[in-house]
Amino acid sequence: MEIGEIGEIDLIDKIARETKIDRTVLKGIGDDTAVLKYSNKEYLLFTTDMLLEGVHFTHLRPRGASKVRLFYNIGWKSLACSISDIAAMGGIPQYCLVSLGLPPNLELDSLEQLYSGIKTIARKFKINVVGGDTIKSRRLIINIALLGKVLKQKLVLRSGAREGDVILVTGVLGGSISEKNLNFTPRLKEAQYLVNNFKIHSMIDISDGLILDLWRILKQSRKGAKIFLEKIPISAAAKRGKGDLKKALYGGEDFELLFTASKRTAQKIAAQKLARIIGEINDRRNIIESSDGRKLRINGYRHF
């Protein structure tokens, strides 16, 4: 049996089940980041993302801007993905390590643009780039390891969704077919505002599509969801082509925040236009259905 035949989710589950963790690990595998005991007031958040030429970015080159801009955007995105993970936990990113696999024929100018993208987003979000590893590779590889912190009472997990919660999403969805998924701004400011002003029960960043990431909340929370399809905010980019709702539901890499809160809290958040209400949590475990009771297919971007 080859690994192409089993799913990524199964792979991750396999590691999670078999990896022993001690009591300083509050949350290991199964959330956006690991949560580690740290001090009386704070937890450490620890996450990693790998980006690979040919998987995450090369295919966009023909559509995108100049080659130089492409490398800047790749650098930006590599760190943006991890920042988005820490944001979705209610945390603040602080330190990052950058591992690079570099093709020897990569032009120095492209490499400088790559660094420039990483350093620009690092500066914007006050993250220290504290080291890394550099090896030779046939294809460009970037791995980011990001360390952050969260005040204990602000931590939001995937597993906190409650029956009767309302589901909300920031921004608009389905935009990842455009260039957005290379130069998006992680919703750190928005996430901080939410956790500092409201009681958020569960949260995730949409990296693999609304439905798949909602399913991850449901799985960890042991709940189900009803989605108001007509309320899904669809991006202008998605509206330009066919199948706009499908793109908004199943397209990956929107990097908006998907979260749940009590009905009363959700109404306050929606009134302030911080996010839109798109559904509600029920007890139909792992099932996502539309308002008229049709079950929605659980799918999204998967690597295997």
Next chain:
Amino acid sequence: MEIGEIGEIDLIDKIARETKIDRTVLKGIGDDTAVLKYSNKEYLLFTTDMLLEGVHFTHLRPRGASKVRLFYNIGWKSLACSISDIAAMGGIPQYCLVSLGLPPNLELDSLEQLYSGIKTIARKFKINVVGGDTIKSRRLIINIALLGKVLKQKLVLRSGAREGDVILVTGVLGGSISEKNLNFTPRLKEAQYLVNNFKIHSMIDISDGLILDLWRILKQSRKGAKIFLEKIPISAAAKRGKGDLKKALYGGEDFELLFTASKRTAQKIAAQKLARIIGEINDRRNIIESSDGRKLRINGYRHF
């Protein structure tokens, strides 16, 4: 200009110079791991290593044991490299993230062996594997991010070598031409014993060859060194072929500890057979010479 034309060390220097860090970063780029302020008593240590098929391991397949054992050893080594980095700072590893780029045609059995290698060494060194990222890749890629801690007074940097210090090394060198570099045991126990019982001034793990890694200590400490070539401990594996001293000086991946201490301390350490005395530190900045005053070529394993 392509990056194949400039050195890895220049690349790393380039990032180090241009990356702004705040005052919570005690040591960023330029040591085995980053050192971050943490609590009153401890620092956090944060490091990463990337291993790539075709660079770090494929070429060994013909020499090695069975294919299954190979994947176990690759998993073991990927984490062992980072443990060795934290050991060389006087620290203790605690949490790791594993990013995998997996070829879809990789056999499930090979993947299980890879995990088994990672988990076995993690268990041996009491490290929690707390998450990771899994993507599809043409070649196998493993990136480890490892987080650890060190008591403030036990921290050992590359930059601490003093004029008159004696240079010591654990174990024997030149063994990386054999299979050792896939299944070595990081010198964590030895490093802990050293920092807990002696005042070690500077330390590094030998990952790219004795001379190149000694040069790194000299560079950070702004010192020079005299090496007693006849005192270099050479492995039995290196002695079997020609050029055994050359292998011991310039062969990479021995993963022994190279460190400096006062003459008095060094004599105590040598008397206990914990390490061998192989040279001394002087003020001839960045120069490594033999007892008879010949300058040694600064070289070792470099990726570019």
